[in-house]
Amino acid sequence: MTDYLQTQERILELRHQINHHNRLYYVLDAPKISDEEYDALLRELQKLENEFPSLVTPDSPAQRVGAEPLKTFGIVKHRKPLLSLANAFCKEELREWHKRITKLLPGEKISFVCEHKMDGLAVALTYENGVLTTGATRGNGDEGENITNNLRTIRSLPLTALGNFPQRFEVRGEVFLPKTNFDKLNRERERDGLPIFANPRNAAAGSVRQLDSKVTARRPLDIFIYALGWAENDQLPDSHWEMLEQVKSWSLKLNPNNRLVDTLDAVEQYYDEWVEKRDNLPYEADGIVVKLNDLSQQERLGAASREPRWAIAFKFPAHQATTQLKDIGISVGRTGTLNPYAILEPVFVGGVVIKQASLHNEDDIRRKDIRIGDTVVLQRAGDVIPQVISPVLEKRKANSLVFSIEDKLRGSDGASHCPVCNERIVRTEGEAMYYCPNAACPAQLAEKLEHFVSKQGMDIRGLGERLAVVFMAEGLVKDVADLYDLKPEQLALREGMGEKSGYNIVVAIERSRTRPLSNIIFALGIRHVGGETAAILAREFGSLKLLSEA
Ligand SMILES: [Zn+2]
CATH class of the missing domain: 2.40.50.140 (Nucleic acid-binding proteins)
Incomplete structure (x- = not known):
């Protein structure tokens, strides 16, 4: 029993530490420990939770790795509908919108919050007693899909809120795939013979709507919170800007480029500035969103045909x-x-x-x-x-x-x-x-060999994708199997390659025989089988022999 209690204490301590470092890394962008140290903490927690399943809680950071696959998503009914935004495509339309709202609020002082319109997927996140309990897509605005397990894998999304949060509340945010990750994902998909995502929004949507949250966990998604949906608390601030600040104090992540402004001129300036600078942003934005800051003014303006009158999306011109x-x-x-x-x-x-x-x-x-x-x-x-x-x-x-x-x-x-x-x-x-049906086509063989030795495949260090193709061009290997017959002496004869590096490559090739099954399946490069499918096949079949018999 003391064992159990000690474990429980250690688990709580680990969770606390990991959450703290998560926040430093993903929300504040100021890590204090190395990736290795972080991984060690996470591995220890995972190990303890595996040994003591009764101590697992849904808010444990170890649960971010993804839950068991679902057959289908459940439905979440939104307590307050998620509305869509009216669009403006030019400054004239923005000014018309401004004219309309000033007319509806005669003599009142108005200010605006300008935000980037993220090219991602809108989600609603419910926290109860500070714990993330439900995450849902926008869906039709009234009902969305329950994608809680997938959203839990997003590192910058806290599984537990901090500070002085209401007992129950819902925040709304945009899940997105940062540009560098989007490019990387598409390069991998292209290499695997899978269709590439046309844009980051498709990639983000495809990632959070995976029935297997382990797939989502491998996609480096991020999230910015842009609104408080509702909260069981009557002590809330009376402006959108202050509301965002409060949401931030609960440890949720905001877009650092939000801006509070007082005039239409300043809104246009914000727009012009980001039309200019948008290519340098780490994420895709397809416009700006302008919101009335005062929440009572928002309330009075209300919505028309499911679009709030108090906000507008002003699109960037297409490139x-x-x-x-x-x-x-x-x-x-x-x-x-x-x-x-x-x-x-x-x-x-x-x-x-x-x-x-x-x-x-x-x-x-x-x-x-x-x-x-x-x-x-x-x-x-x-x-x-x-x-x-x-x-x-x-x-x-x-x-x-x-x-x-x-x-x-x-x-x-x-x-x-x-x-x-x-x-x-x-x-x-x-x-x-x-x-081209020719299995011996040099273009295909070169691509296959490159794929085979890649990091996600057999990960043959020292050989590298380029060198593998050079070996082929020099006639040292004709296909993947030939790699395993290479002798150090053969390699040592090559220009610029000493005995030692030749030996190291042969050792690395030999060592690759012990790669996990999922990597071997992936390395073989079967049409339509990428890294994710390979992992699933490996899980389902367990061995290459069973798989080949299936
Ligand atoms: Zn050919």
Whole structure:
């Protein structure tokens, strides 16, 4: 029994420490211990909670790693509806909105809170006695999906509130994927042959709506709280700004770029400033939100057709440019997919020089009727990935042709061939993609090898993705299996590689045989099987043998 009590005490102590360091790291951005020290605390807590399941509580930071998968999400009825915002697309519309509200509040002094309109997913979070008990999507505004387990995995979201919080309250916030994480996630998905997310909002929404919260836990999501939904407390401040400050004092995270202003001019200034600087933000914002600061004024103005009269979203202009589509290139993916991409006359879009853009697949190119030689409209969707939106038809050359992958790759024999290995290409009935069916296609082998040795795959240190491809080009290896036959002497013969580094690489290759099953499955690079699916397959089947029999 003393064992139990001691464990309980240690668990409480660990939770307290971890929550404290979480807050320093994720909310205040001022960590005091190293990642290793933090991991050690978390691992100790997880171990104790595994040994003593009766001591597990929903607010334990060890529970952030994700709960067991759900069959489906439950429904949460919002106590107060989550309204949507009216939009303004130009200053004229913003000024009209301002005119309307000043008319409704004659002679009253008004001030505004300006916030960034995050490109993410709106959620409502309920805390009871300081513990996060329910997290829900906006849904239709009245009812949302219960995604509590997934939201618990967001490190900057406190599982327990601090300070002088009301007994029960609900805050509203925007879950988002920071830009760097979005780029990284898409690169991984591209490498795994999975469809990439068009913008950070899709990525955030896809991540929080995972039935398996362990998947969500691996996505580095963040959250900014932008409002108090309701609270069981009559001691609340009477302005939105002070309300936000109070929410912050309960340890919830606000966007540091919020601003309280007194005039319409200052609102426009805030807008202009961020139109200018938005590319440097660590997250995607697609506009600003302007809210009346005084809560009693908000109350009196109310809502019309489910949009509050006291707030408006003022959208940033899209990052667009026109340029010439010089050619459409075809690259060969790891699983043999033939991927068309736009080769462009270099152009600035949203502060970045764009030379190439994604074109998805042939169906998409034809649907948009994009032809080589066209002047095209380019847009950075979600301000990240450049996409060809449409051709400028007035500028089309008279002799332009409808694009076809088969025509593009047609040889003198009349058939269409892989641009790398010259194999006849195929298209599976009902699929948008063409494939090079040649398993020995050098482009595919290089991509496969690169994928195999990658960190998420076999993680063969010292070999590295680039070197693996060099080995292939030099004829040292023809496929993945050949790696395991490499001899230190062979490597030592290579220019610039000593006996020792050759030996180290062979040892690293040998050691990779003990990688966890999920990594091995991932490394094999089966079409449609990414890191997340690989982990699930490994859990379900337990061994490669069982999996191959399934
Ligand atoms: Zn090929």
